[in-house]
Amino acid sequence: MLSLGRFYLKSYTILGLFWYLKDTLKVKPDDDRTVPDFGKMYHVKGVISLPSYEIEEPFEAWYDFERNRSRIDYYNGTVCTFLIGNDLDYGAIYQIRPVLPTNDIKCFQLKGTKEEPIQPQSAMPDVQGFEFEKMDYHKGSRCEVWKTVTEAGHKKNTYRLWVTRPEGNDAPATPHRFEMEGFNTLLDSHNDKYSIEYSDFCTQSEPDVFTPPAGFTCEEFPDPPEEHQILANPIQDYVSTNPVSHAHRMFGPFKEKFNRQYKSEKEHEKREINFVQSFRFVNSTNRKGLSFTVGINDRADWSRAETRKYC
Numbered sequence: 001m002l003s004l005g006r007f008y009l010k011s012y013t014i015l016g017l018f019w020y021l022k023d024t025l026k027v028k029p030d031d032d033r034t035v036p037d038f039g040k041m042y043h044v045k046g047v048i049s050l051p052s053y054e055i056e057e058p059f060e061a062w063y064d065f066e067r068n069r070s071r072i073d074y075y076n077g078t079v080c081t082f083l084i085g086n087d088l089d090y091g092a093i094y095q096i097r098p099v100l101p102t103n104d105i106k107c108f109q110l111k112g113t114k115e116e117p118i119q120p121q122s123a124m125p126d127v128q129g130f131e132f133e134k135m136d137y138h139k140g141s142r143c144e145v146w147k148t149v150t151e152a153g154h155k156k157n158t159y160r161l162w163v164t165r166p167e168g169n170d171a172p173a174t175p176h177r178f179e180m181e182g183f184n185t186l187l188d189s190h191n192d193k194y195s196i197e198y199s200d201f202c203t204q205s206e207p208d209v210f211t212p213p214a215g216f217t218c219e220e221f222p223d224p225p226e227e228h229q230i231l232a233n234p235i236q237d238y239v240s241t242n243p244v245s246h247a248h249r250m251f252g253p254f255k256e257k258f259n260r261q262y263k264s265e266k267e268h269e270k271r272e273i274n275f276v277q278s279f280r281f282v283n284s285t286n287r288k289g290l291s292f293t294v295g296i297n298d299r300a301d302w303s304r305a306e307t308r309k310y311c
Contacts, residue, residue, distance in 0.1 A: 036173035070120035091118025107216035
């Protein structure tokens with residue numbers, strides 16, 4: 001027989017669960033909800049997580065749309081990237097970073113062109129095309145979750161963005177998390193994933209942070225030229241919702257350089273994702289400012305299991 005005390009305890013437990021689910025699932029009508037807007041100026045910190053290689057890369061970003069400029073620092077300012085859209089004829093990217101063997105600080109420059117002018121780089125994805133999915137709690141904050149799915153060939157990527165809007169739809173949203181989960185329809189498997197955790201978001205920014213330091217003579221990024229864009233603007237690949245990233249496009253030159261010919265389309269897909277993850281690891285590691293650098297070699301399309309077994 002159920003005692004009166006236990007009956008009340010069970011009732012309160014069920015009632016609490018009811019109100020929790022009611023609050024969690026409560027949403028506004030779809031036609032009353034607009035895609036998140038982060039404003040025309042902001043400052044934000046974040047961490048890019050690459051679970052395939054246990055990479056955690058901190059960054060800090062400043063964005064000023066009105067003045068056509070942005071800045072993103074990686075690994076606590078070891079690498080500083082300035083994107084100035086009003087500089088030169090079609091804008092320019094300036095990157096300040098240490099260079100081995102002496103770890104001297106140098107400046108590298110990438111000039112925009114008429115076909116590809118330099119524009120300020122957001123630390124958040126372009127949310128046009130995203131649709132509201134659900135309400136969800138993330139690290140204690142009740143967030144709107146926005147989702148989009150894009151496809152190219154056998155690649156089917158799902159992107160989700162967690163945001164809050166404390167003051168309503170008209171106020172700038174606060175980003176909390178962005179996540180990409182890749183699915184390969186040919187392999188029938190989830191084979192790629194990364195995320196960005198955001199913090200310290202505010203809608204103001206100091207004007208002097210966008211000016212590259214004086215006293216440098218900037219030079220072009222080192223060869224090969226096809227890597228210049230991803231070296232100059234690393235975060236672009238992570239916030240883009242295009243399934244074919246700059247890293248994917250580097251697989252072609254890799255195959256040509258090392259004369260790769262795969263036995264089947266399935267093997268090609270597997271080797272491509274191995275290469276993309278290796279490419280991300282190499283570039284992130286080289287932004288740390290260590291006493292050594294790593295590079296792409298003939299084993300860049302190997303899986304980590306193959307690397308551990310044969311190296």
